[in-house]
Structures are given as C-alpha cells and as structure tokens.
Amino acid sequence: MGSTTESIEQKKLVLRIGDTVYSQLRQHGEETYPHECCGVLLGQALEGANQVEAAIRAGNTRTDSAHNRYHIAPQELVSIQRQARERSLDIVGFYHSHPDHPARWSPTDFNEAHWLGCSYVITSVEKGVAAQTNAFFLAGTGEDDKRFEDEEIQVCPERC
Amino acid sequence: MKIHIPTPLRQFAAKQATVTVSAATVGQALDELVVTHPELKKHLYSEEGKLRAFVNVYLNDEDIRYLNDKENTAVKDSDSLSIIPSIAGGI
Numbered sequence: 001m002g003s004t005t006e007s008i009e010q011k012k013l014v015l016r017i018g019d020t021v022y023s024q025l026r027q028h029g030e031e032t033y034p035h036e037c038c039g040v041l042l043g044q045a046l047e048g049a050n051q052v053e054a055a056i057r058a059g060n061t062r063t064d065s066a067h068n069r070y071h072i073a074p075q076e077l078v079s080i081q082r083q084a085r086e087r088s089l090d091i092v093g094f095y096h097s098h099p100d101h102p103a104r105w106s107p108t109d110f111n112e113a114h115w116l117g118c119s120y121v122i123t124s125v126e127k128g129v130a131a132q133t134n135a136f137f138l139a140g141t142g143e144d145d146k147r148f149e150d151e152e153i154q155v156c157p158e159r160c
Numbered sequence: 161m162k163i164h165i166p167t168p169l170r171q172f173a174a175k176q177a178t179v180t181v182s183a184a185t186v187g188q189a190l191d192e193l194v195v196t197h198p199e200l201k202k203h204l205y206s207e208e209g210k211l212r213a214f215v216n217v218y219l220n221d222e223d224i225r226y227l228n229d230k231e232n233t234a235v236k237d238s239d240s241l242s243i244i245p246s247i248a249g250g251i
Contacts, residue, residue, distance in 0.1 A: 036250060045167065062250070069250035074216040074223065077244045081164060090167050090177070094247055101251045109249035114214050116168040120249075138168075142203060 013151040015093070015119045015135040016160035017041075017052040022153075025055045026123050026130035029097030033128045035066035040077070041093035041119065042084045050092040050119045050137075050151075051160050056080050069108070070096045093119030093135075100125070103132040105148050113138050119151055162240040163193055169243065172199035186224050187231030189241055190217070204243070218242045 028037040038060050043052040058076050062069040072094075084091055094115070098106075103124040105113075113120060116138050123133040135153050140146035154160070163179045173179055174197065181196075183189035194201040204215055211217065217224045219233060219241055227233045235241075 038247070040247075062248075065250075069248070071246070071248040074218065074244050074246060075221060077216075077247060078218045078221065078242045081166065081242060081244065085164070085177070092167065096249060098251055106249070106251050108251070112214075112246070112248040114168070114245035115166070115247070117171075118167060 013137045013149055014049040014154055015052065015121070015137075015151050016049055016154045016156060018159040019155050019157055021052055021055045022133070022155050025095045025121065026133055028055075028057055028095075029099075029123045029125040030128060030130050032060070032066075032097065033125045034099045036060055036062075036068070036070040036097050036099060038070040038072055038094065038096040040072070040080045040091055041095060041121065042080075042087065042089040043092040045090060045092050045117060052092060052119075053089055053159070054087075055095065056083065067099055068101075091115070091118065093121060095121035095123070097123045097125045097130075100127065103134040105136050110148060113146065113148070114143070116140055116142070116146060120148070121153075161189055161235050161237050163189060164240060164242045166243055166245060168245065169200060169203055172203060173197045182237075183235060185231065186217075186219055186227070186233045186235055186241065189235060190231070214246045216244045216246060218244060 040056045041052045042054045058072040060070045103122045124131045135151040136148040137151040181192040
C-alpha cells in the first residue's frame, strides 16, 4: 500500500507560471472573445513540473469556426520552436480559451492533443471576461495510452 | 544536417533536442533518424509506413508534403528539418 501512495504522490503535477505571463494568456482570451485564442508556452520541463517563462501568442487558423475551434499553423510552430531554441527554452505547453464554455478539456481537445509531457492550459471566457483557468498534463507514452491529468497551477510573483 | 526533435519525442531520441544526420535527401535523413532511434518510428509513421497525419515535417520553412520532390528533395548540411506535431482543439 505504501508504494501505491508514493506513486500517487509522485504523479502530482504542477505548472509553475509567473503572474505576468499568467495574466497575459488570460487577457489574450478576452481580446479574441467570442473567438478562441491560442498560444504556446515556453519554459523548462522539470521533474514533476513544467515551468513557464513566456507565453507566445499564435494565430488561430480556424477562421471558419473560430468560436469553438483552434488550430496553430505548423509553420508558426516551427518559428516558435526556433525562438525557443534561441532563448534556451523548450515548448512545454499550449494555451487556448473556451468562450462561454467551462475550462475543461473537450473530446476535440483530447483527440487533437499529441504533445506528450506538455501542459494544455484552458481559460473559460464568460461574456468577454476571463474566468477559470485550468491546466491538464498530457501523460502517456503514445497515442494508444495518452490521457489528460489535472495539473495544479502555481502562479508565482513575477518569475517562478 | 540537423533534425530538430519536439519536446514529446525527445524521450525516444536519447533525450536530444537536435539530432545530426548525414543524408542527401529528406527521406534519407528521416530514415537515418529512425534507424539510429528506432523507438521514434511508431510515433512518426503509421503501420502502413506513412507519416502520421498529425506529424508535420518542415525542411527549413517548407512543409515536406508540399515540396515538388517530397521525400526525394535534396538537402544540404546547412539545411534543417523540424518535426512538429500539430496543435488544435476546441469546445
């Protein structure tokens, strides 16, 4: 039993983010309301935690259905991955907003999630105002066993 | 040439962010990558051997699916390949 408790504790997942960056990603969702916003989180993957240093805004290519879908152009991701390398950072997660919808991952979010080990941050934006923000860690070793796990968000003053 | 590995696939590439290969074409570069790091293969390719739909591969700033010669496109040492899984979702 002891080892079971230990393994559960070890699996406790944390997303650390400075309050400025946290405000930026929430504000992005207010600016694009009633459409979904999206962006990329740069930082470092540490043992048991993804630590965010910067949020990079991305365009939502789903102009056909921007109120309930988002998609980041791969070319923009290539450019953001290059920026990360130049800053000695890694892509550790992504964020998007759910306009007038809870901050929980949807079946679409799950099916389209492929970045194992990364954090997916969702902010619900209610009537144009950022409400709840939640983070979900994409765990597993591949498409067959991937799963979202709730991740605690620790907001630090300035940087973490 | 260099191949940039995205965060989720580094665990299958000896934790490297960049793998250097010696190849004359895009296809040879990807072949060498999966021969050196066989665990990557199932994450990049379907059972039919096709690049998975959600895996994008860019030669510098060009999607290899849209190159005239696709995987047969010639590459130089100064070129780089970026592997980028797609990002999408919604309500």
